[in-house]
Amino acid sequence: MTLNRLIRNVYYFLMSVLSLPLSGRVTPEQLYSYVQLFKSNWGALESHCGVIQLGLATAQTLHHPTLPRWDACLAFERLLLQALGDSDFAGVLRQLLSLMKPRAAKGEEGSSSVYSLGSRSGEEECGPDELLVLLVYLYSLVGEAQTADDEEEEEKVERELIGALTLVITRETELSPLLQKLTGCGSIEELTMERAHTAVEGVFDTLRELSHARDHLKQLKSVYTASDGVHQAMYRPFLRQVLEEIFHPDRPESPDIEHMSGSLTDMLKTGFSMFMKVSRPHPSDHALLFLFLVGGVTPSELRLIREVVSAHKPGTQVLVLSTRLLRPTDVPELLFTTQRLVPDIGV
Structure with missing residues (x-):
């Protein structure tokens, strides 16, 4: 659209x-x-x-050859978004599982070729890279699904997903750069079922951690607006919520946006705030806002920042800083194939 x-x-x-x-x-x-x-x-x-x-x-x-595939991926993303409010997470995962189930394509009489929905033969079929993007999207919204009555059912579906995605990867005719980094194999000839299965298990370990990324937040925990019968369910980007909170005309104090005390006076105010109400500085007090996004920023997020600031406080300048400019395909690479910093906690 x-x-x-x-x-x-x-x-x-x-x-x-x-x-x-x-x-x-x-x-x-x-x-x-x-x-x-x-x-x-x-x-x-x-x-x-x-x-x-x-x-x-x-x-x-x-005219790009992969556009039909991305259109199909986007359409399924919308379906998953609507399904989150209507069923538990296991039910939503089963819908994604249908994309990974292998299907048989009948050829000439007496022969058949089997390929998966993740194979490169179908222009409008999601490949492994797109399936990984959908998994990241879905697990980032896991808290929005209805509470599951049976956790064992969710674990069972996850095991089925691991097996199905492993099969999809091993049936590829050529490994994408992401799959090469994920499996540690430079070519499809080097890839074994065991190596693919181990890599996919690691992916799901990371996805489970991702599902708890906003658990510590109090107000900005949800990025999902459920359907009300008139409007469809909607994804509310976390960055949009942060900016709307900053530039809200009522200047509310958000429990999730913390002011870090940098001087002795500020530290004293912070201490007194335990016993009396002390007004803290608000991000919208200044005409220039520095916004640093750790991990990267996408072009769509840059546009979102411009739209929100123009709508709420046009006179404000926002300087956006980030570690890199992201493409959608960079997200699974950073999540699943990058060695993240392990802090030394003395254990």
């Missing part, structure tokens, strides 16, 4: 610049052809090079 809106906006802008009649349906081919018209007008090209680059990027994205 966002991509469709983007391409239409770029199209209408180009049409207004070129003074051409508008048509009802916008296609990548149309964008390509209209951008070519700027070749003979260097002044217009220089003035509008930004939107032209945006139009070309949009058209190239729509």
Whole structure:
């Protein structure tokens, strides 16, 4: 939907610049052809090079060979989001399990070839990399599902998922860079069932830890808005909630946003606050806000920051700092294949 809106906006802008009649349906081919018209007008090209680059990027994205797969992944992500409020976590996991179940593709009479929904043969089928992204998404929302009556059932489904994902990986014809790092194998010939199974078990150990990432929070623990019968269930990004809390006009004190005392006066105020009400500095007190995101930031999060600040406090400047610029595929790589810092606690 966002991509469709983007391409239409770029199209209408180009049409207004070129003074051409508008048509009802916008296609990548149309964008390509209209951008070519700027070749003979260097002044217009220089003035509008930004939107032209945006139009070309949009058209190239729509022609990308993996776009059908990402569309299918996004559609299933929406289905999982709606299912979270209607069933327990085991039931939601079973829906994801259906993507991993191998299926038989009948070929000529007397022969058949078996492949999984994760194989690279289907353009609209989720491969192992996409399945790992969906697992990360689902386990980050595990607290939003209905309470399970039987924990053994959830463990049983997890074991089935581990087996199914192991099978999907071993039936790949070529290992992606993520799978190479995950399994420690440079080629599919080196990969064994045991190595794949061990790697997938490690993935689920990390996913279980991920499901408790917000347990220590008091107010910003949930990133999910359940369906109310009129509106569909909605994912509320954690970053959006933090920014809305910071720029809320009532300036509430959030228990999850802590002011770190940096001077003796601040430390004394913190001590007195145990016995009396002391007003603490609020992040929105200043015209410049430094926002540092540890681990990385995605382009969509940068856009989200701009939208929230413009809507709540337009005069505020926000300087966003981060360790890296992330793509969606970077998330499973950082979670599952990166050696994270183990603090020395003297044990």
